[in-house]
Amino acid sequence: MEQRVAAGVQLVDRGRRPRIGKRLAPYLLTLPGGLWLAIFFLVPIVFMLSISLQTGNLEDGFRMTWHVATYWQVLQQYHTQFVRSLIYGSIATVITLVVSYPLAYWIAFRGGRHKTTFLFMLLLPFFVSFVIRTLAWQFILADDGILLGSLKSWHLLPKDFHVLASPVAVVSGIAYNFLPFMALPLYVSLERIDRKVVEAARDLYANNAQVFTRVILPLSIPGVFAGVLLTFVPAVGDYVNASILGGTRTTMIGNIIQQEFLTNFHYPQAAALSFILMAVLLIGIFAYAKVLGARSIEEYV
Numbered sequence: 001m002e003q004r005v006a007a008g009v010q011l012v013d014r015g016r017r018p019r020i021g022k023r024l025a026p027y028l029l030t031l032p033g034g035l036w037l038a039i040f041f042l043v044p045i046v047f048m049l050s051i052s053l054q055t056g057n058l059e060d061g062f063r064m065t066w067h068v069a070t071y072w073q074v075l076q077q078y079h080t081q082f083v084r085s086l087i088y089g090s091i092a093t094v095i096t097l098v099v100s101y102p103l104a105y106w107i108a109f110r111g112g113r114h115k116t117t118f119l120f121m122l123l124l125p126f127f128v129s130f131v132i133r134t135l136a137w138q139f140i141l142a143d144d145g146i147l148l149g150s151l152k153s154w155h156l157l158p159k160d161f162h163v164l165a166s167p168v169a170v171v172s173g174i175a176y177n178f179l180p181f182m183a184l185p186l187y188v189s190l191e192r193i194d195r196k197v198v199e200a201a202r203d204l205y206a207n208n209a210q211v212f213t214r215v216i217l218p219l220s221i222p223g224v225f226a227g228v229l230l231t232f233v234p235a236v237g238d239y240v241n242a243s244i245l246g247g248t249r250t251t252m253i254g255n256i257i258q259q260e261f262l263t264n265f266h267y268p269q270a271a272a273l274s275f276i277l278m279a280v281l282l283i284g285i286f287a288y289a290k291v292l293g294a295r296s297i298e299e300y301v
Helices: 002-052 069-110 112-127 130-140 148-153 167-177 179-191 195-203 208-219 221-236 240-245 253-262 267-292
Strands: 054-057 061-064
Touching: 002 054, 002 267, 054 267, 069 112, 069 167, 069 179, 069 221, 069 253, 069 267, 112 179, 130 167, 130 240, 167 179, 167 240, 179 221, 195 208, 208 221, 221 267, 240 253, 253 267
Parallel strands: none
Antiparallel strands: 054 061
């Protein structure tokens, strides 16, 4: 009798252990990612928030004074750069969407067995460093460069025509550098569309325009959302293109933050600018999701 009871207890223990393991498995699997986010995202954010509320200078040191007025001061001082960054980022995002959608559509529906090759060709230039690619655009768009110099020598452009240090150059550089962030989500979304649905629409006598507007475009909205999100956020905070391709009249908020951090050593002001930028982007993202009818951000990412 005692042996049977002991055997029953062992069976119960063996049954409990797998159940406990199944319950703990999701938490154990997410633990590395959670620690990564906590160490490299949450901790820096808390640290930056603390800095933004401090006062002082590099020589005498900084101390916590809960100086909230810093946010209003930097917003008043650099509101022009904020608005300019939002405009440049929005224009660049629209350009990448207009260019990437037909490209992704063609690869997804017409690429056939060569889809991987076409995607590799799309990504090939982006194996080169971000800065080097931007410097290449500076060389191409120079007043006497390979493009404008040739057009001027052929008398197709006036001698005083220039593109560098203008909004056109900055927006073009941003759109070029962030093109894959838009193209890849669009391709994935278009590739997931069931071809039987498209064929069914044609069987119901829908023409090409109706198939695209009523079937393909609505089903690709998740890719549009993800592409816009992945492009707009880094485009607004970009400072490399404005530094290399722009001038004093095309300064973006990323350039101001970099200058305040690394040149002027105004750490509270730079931290406050970073938090304002993050807040504006978050508000814009949730408003954009609301317009598209997304119940949550994760639904379309």
